[in-house]
Amino acid sequence: MCRELAEEPLADEILAEPGWDAPLRLLGALHYLTLAEAVDVWRSPREVLAERREWLRDFVATQGVQTNEVQRSWVLLPLFLEVARRTGAETFDVVELGPSAGLNLVWDRYGYRYAAGEWGDAGAPLVLAGEERAPVPAELLSLRPRVGRRVGVDAAPIDLTTDEGALLLKSFVWADQIERLERLEHAIDVLRSDPPELVRGDFVEVLPDVLAERSAGALTVVFETAAMGYVAKEGRDRVFAALDAAAHHAPLALVSSGSPRARGAAHWGLYVRVWPGPREHMAEASYHGSWIDWLAGA
């Protein structure tokens, strides 16, 4: 379909402002039509472009790419447990920067499988597993911290309690990625049982206020995956300044995705920082969380 659309003048016309994400917007729009109206896009993408030209033009102009990959919780859990190990905290609050729909904000409600053991509710509707290139230590998996308050700040949060929100998120998971779609379905059910608080806004602006509302004395773990990369250096510096300032008033930790060990490698380094200590490189992981390479326990 991509090859066909690449040669299709109508696609150029619909994507009035081509950018790096223009093909993703158009494919998301076509998948949305398939899911919402059972439009048979595969039969003839060209015909669908012609018939739904106005609708498609509006969708690609107004709807940004929206993904929320719940498999990332599988690579995040060991980092949350590492924070619990270092701080001794049995309960902490979590703040996610750029949570999209918040599927990774309810990470403690999924089940998990690792080589060294399981974690969480084995009967959970969603049990996450993946490939361990170096294993997550058993010592970490024995910890059972609880989440107190949970809040996320997103410029365009998706409300998964609505059919429209669920439809939108599914539209940006490609139709042949059956496992991802199934995981998403189960994660939506888990989230709907008790949705997290999502604040609409730019986290660069809003973070200081969110941190100011912390419960007195409680540890707060701020985390992000695939969100800080969208922010310019000046904004990232403001986020780090807000975190440094907040760490003077109450216990604070950061779990974040960033550069891998090898320059230019196409995956993430995963980091933990517990103030006042430095940021430490704990693991490497694939962008969507299908594998983890635990460095610290090696």
Ligand SMILES: C[S@@+](CC[C@H](N)C(=O)[O-])C[C@H]1O[C@@H](n2cnc3c(N)ncnc32)[C@H](O)[C@@H]1O
């Ligand atoms: C690629 S999605 C990742 C979502 C989620 N963190 C995950 O890993 O599945 C990026 C999200 O970050 C949000 N975002 C990017 N920059 C932002 C900013 N400055 N303030 C608030 N949200 C932002 C987007 O709206 C989007 O929901």
